[in-house]
Amino acid sequence: MTLDTQVAAPAVSFRQVTKEFDGVPALAPVDLDIRPGEFVSIIGPSGCGKSTMLRLGSDLDAPSSGDVERSSDNVGYVFQDATLMPWRTVRRNVEFLGALDGLPKAELRDRVDRALATVGLTDYAHLLPKQLSGGMRMRTSLARSLVLEPDLFFFDEPFGALDEITRMRLNQELMSLFAERRFAALFITHSVDESVFLSTRVLVMSPRPGHVVAEFEVPFEYPRPASLKFTPEFAELERQVATALGEVS
Amino acid sequence: MQTVAEKRASAGAAAAAARRARKKTQPWTIRILPPVLFFVAIIGVWYLISYVVLDPARQFLLPPPQDVIIEGFLAEEARADIFSAAWESLKVAVIGLAIAFVLGSVQAVLMSQAKWIENMLYPYAVFLQTIPTLAIVPVIGFWFGYELAPRVIVCVIIAIFPLIINPLKGLLGADRGLHDLMTLKKASRWKRLTQLQIPSAMPDVFTGLQSAAGLAVVGAVVGDYFFGRGAIGLGLLISRYSARLQAAEMLATVLVACALGLVMFWIFGLLGRRIVGRWSDAWA
Numbered sequence: 290m291t292l293d294t295q296v297a298a299p300a301v302s303f304r305q306v307t308k309e310f311d312g313v314p315a316l317a318p319v320d321l322d323i324r325p326g327e328f329v330s331i332i333g334p335s336g337c338g339k340s341t342m343l344r345l346g347s348d349l350d351a352p353s354s355g356d357v358e359r360s361s362d363n364v365g366y367v368f369q370d371a372t373l374m375p376w377r378t379v380r381r382n383v384e385f386l387g388a389l390d391g392l393p394k395a396e397l398r399d400r401v402d403r404a405l406a407t408v409g410l411t412d413y414a415h416l417l418p419k420q421l422s423g424g425m426r427m428r429t430s431l432a433r434s435l436v437l438e439p440d441l442f443f444f445d446e447p448f449g450a451l452d453e454i455t456r457m458r459l460n461q462e463l464m465s466l467f468a469e470r471r472f473a474a475l476f477i478t479h480s481v482d483e484s485v486f487l488s489t490r491v492l493v494m495s496p497r498p499g500h501v502v503a504e505f506e507v508p509f510e511y512p513r514p515a516s517l518k519f520t521p522e523f524a525e526l527e528r529q530v531a532t533a534l535g536e537v538s
Numbered sequence: 539m540q541t542v543a544e545k546r547a548s549a550g551a552a553a554a555a556a557r558r559a560r561k562k563t564q565p566w567t568i569r570i571l572p573p574v575l576f577f578v579a580i581i582g583v584w585y586l587i588s589y590v591v592l593d594p595a596r597q598f599l600l601p602p603p604q605d606v607i608i609e610g611f612l613a614e615e616a617r618a619d620i621f622s623a624a625w626e627s628l629k630v631a632v633i634g635l636a637i638a639f640v641l642g643s644v645q646a647v648l649m650s651q652a653k654w655i656e657n658m659l660y661p662y663a664v665f666l667q668t669i670p671t672l673a674i675v676p677v678i679g680f681w682f683g684y685e686l687a688p689r690v691i692v693c694v695i696i697a698i699f700p701l702i703i704n705p706l707k708g709l710l711g712a713d714r715g716l717h718d719l720m721t722l723k724k725a726s727r728w729k730r731l732t733q734l735q736i737p738s739a740m741p742d743v744f745t746g747l748q749s750a751a752g753l754a755v756v757g758a759v760v761g762d763y764f765f766g767r768g769a770i771g772l773g774l775l776i777s778r779y780s781a782r783l784q785a786a787e788m789l790a791t792v793l794v795a796c797a798l799g800l801v802m803f804w805i806f807g808l809l810g811r812r813i814v815g816r817w818s819d820a821w822a
Contacts, residue, residue, distance in 0.1 A: 349718055366722055372715030375817045376737050385733075389723040417817050 297324045298360050300441040300473030301346050306355035307498075308341050314498035316341050318355060321492070321501070325440065326471040330484035330491045332534060338499020339477045343443045346475055361441060365434030365472075369446040371426035373418040379429050380405070380414040387436040397436070404432035407466065424455035431463070442474040449479060460486055461515060468511035481531045486518060493533040503533035601786040610790020619775060620787070624794050627771040630686065630758035631802065634693025635750060641694065642701025642746070649702075650709035650735060651727070667699040671757075675764040684768040692761030697754040704746030708739025741818040744810030751802035759795050772798070 299322040308316040316338040323329050331339045344350040345357050347364055373382045383404055387397045405411045408428035418426055427447060434442065448456040464487055467474065478484050484491045485507055493503040505526060509517055517523050581603055588602040601609070610616055645663070649656040675692060682688035712735045720730050763773030770778075772795045779788035815821040 347722060349721055364722060366719060368715045368718075370715060372713055372719070374716065374734070374737065376740070376814070386719060386723060389720070389725050389729065419817060419819070 297326070299324050299358075300327075300361065301357065301359045301475070303342075303346070304356040304358070306345060306352045306357055308338070308345060308350070309353045316345075316352075317498045317500040319499070319501060323441075323473045323475055325473050327490060328467055328474040328476065328488045330476045330478055330488040331494055332478055332481065332484045332491060332530065333494030333499070334496055334534075337494040337496035339494060340445055341499065342494075343445050343475060343477055347443050359441065361439075363437055363439050363441070365437055365439035365442040367427075367430055367434055367442070367444045367447045369449050371418070371423075371430040373426060373429055373433075375418050377417075378414065379410055379416055379418070379421070382418065382429055383410075383414075383432045383436055386433055390437060392436075400436045400438070401432075404435040407435060408432045408462070422455075423451050424459060427451060427455075427459060428462075435466075440472055442472050442476075444474065444476040444478075446477050446479065448483065456480075456483070457515075463487060464511065464513055468513075481527050481534065482518070485523065485527050485530060486513065491530055493530060502536070503530075505530055505533075598783060598785050601789070605786040606789045606793070609784075609786035610793075613787075616784075616787045616790065619770075620772075620791050620794055623770050623772045623775040623791065624798060626769050627755070627758040627762060627773070627795070628798060630689045630693055630761070630771060631751075631754040631798070633686075634690045634757055635697055635747075635754040635802075637690065638694045638698040638701050638750060638754065639747065642698050642750075643705055643743070645702050646705035646709055646739075647731065647736075649706050651731075656706075663699060663702050666695055669695065671696060671760050672764065675761060679765055684765045686769070689758065689761045689765065689768070689771070692764075693754050693757035696757035696760070697750040700746040700749040700753070702746075704742040704749075705739050708742030709735045711742075712738035740814045741810070741820045744806060744814060744821065748803055748806040748810065751806050752799045755795065755799040755802055 301321075301323050303319050303321040305318045305320060306316065307314065307318050319342070321329070321342075331342060333339055341350070343366075345352050346359075347366055348357070348359070374385065377385070380401060383401050384397060387400055392400065402411070405414055408431055410425065410428055410432060413421065413425060418429065421429065431447070448459050451459065460483055467487070476484070476487060485505075488507050491505045491507060492501045493505075494500065495502045507526060509523070584600070584603055588597055588600050592599060610620065645659060649659055671692065674695065678688045678691050682691060709731075716734050717730070720734060725733075758771060759773040759776075761773065762768075762771035763777055766774065766777065768774075772791055776788055776791050776795070779785075779791060810821050
């Protein structure tokens with residue numbers, strides 16, 4: 290971790306945050322800071338409160354106790370489903386959040402053009418979601434949040450429903466994007482490989498109630514080449530994360 | 539830049555397009571022949587009943603098809619009566635449907651905005667649906683007379699239910715994730731309604747319109763039949779022909795009533811496919 294990221298104020302911080310659903314604790318007190326330039330993955334079995342963390346972090350849900358603080362309201366959110374509006378073209382879908390934010394027309398148009406170019410969908414802007422592949426839909430979803438140029442990004446298993454080839458490709462693209470923009474990110478995943486490849490830090494969570502059982506710093510420099518995955522250091526870190534995960538599931 | 543998976547997926551989309559095209563270019567032996575055969579069978583059974591099953595003295599109960607055409611559609615007087623009645627009924631059905639659509643949509647939007655409004659109105663929407671027409675028609679005649687207005691009211695009462703329930707289902711069924719994004723952006727209720735809920739509901743709105751179109755014709759005919767006075771629509775005409783044992787003319791009128799319902803149903807099907815079929819799988 291660079292000195293820079295240690296000094297910067299957290300983009301989001303959880304202070305003794307808990308969440309109960311109908312009196313059943315879903316999240317034990319959690320403390321977590323994510324600073325600008327940090328990409329934090331949470332990995333854990335189903336029902337360990339991963340998604341709850343995202344919903345609390347983004348203010349979609351309120352914690353039962355504790356505090357969540359964010360330094361900026363400019364957040365991006367990408368779901369497991371692309372959650373596009375099927376009646377809007379790719380371009381109009383990508384405009385959606387920026388338009389809600391009230392960006393001026395010309396500015397919005399520029400940003401949409403750039404976001405479409407970033408995800409490689411410029412030539413597909415006029416298509417409807419149902420004409421796209423799963424991977425292209427997910428890119429549209431990503432572009433929709435990129436238009437906001439967010440300081441903080443929430444990802445809720447965004448690539449979980451995609452085939453392995455598309456997933457690897459999108460991992461690579463997301464990593465490049467992060468290497469370039471250095472936003473703060475909280476990323477939920479089921480994949481050890483994905484979490485280690487993308488993140489600066491990996492948290493392993495355990496259920497009933499959800500709490501963090503292990504934390505791993507990922508020391509590799511960005512941008513990370515795809516070949517990183519074949520190095521012994523990467524394999525070793527993967528093994529450690531998988532072991533921690535194995536103990537909780 | 540296109541990944542392997544995307545190429546495969548666009549190949550999949552091409553295959554789907556081919557499937558759709560095949561549906562359109564099905565051989566006529568599958569697409570045209572079966573309904574035609576079935577039609578021929580129905581006409582055959584009709585003839586069988588008219589000429590074989592029924593005693594000649596009782597043939598008036600089901601005159602053969604050519605009599606229906608000759609006496610119902612070719613005879614000048616009957617034809618004029620039937621078409622003017624059809625026009626009266628169509629007017630009632632279209633006005634009734636338009637009013638039911640506006641009232642139903644407004645009610646669905648209100649119900650989608652707050653649970654308490656939904657709870658307040660839902661039982662009465664169901665109540666409206668379960669009112670026996672026979673019971674309400676005299677009451678409406680008593681209050682509103684026997685001209686256009688009461689006929690339209692009966693029509694609205696009969697047709698409105700699918701125009702409340704289907705749009706409501708659509709408005710409430712908007713994607714949770716998109717709602718979450720609206721929440722993240724602190725979007726107003728109005729933006730949520732106009733940008734998310736109403737577009738989401740459009741396929742269901744057309745489903746409702748399609749069911750209601752048929753019901754509106756039923757409402758127009760039934761109201762007319764029970765009022766038994768005022769401008770002569772299809773219902774009244776059917777009851778007159780029936781009273782005078784003019785079975786051929788009566789059947790011709792019934793056929794016109796069916797055709798009216800079918801055409802309305804078909805028009806809204808066409809509109810639905812044109813307007814939301816582009817993106818909605820339900821209407822593709």
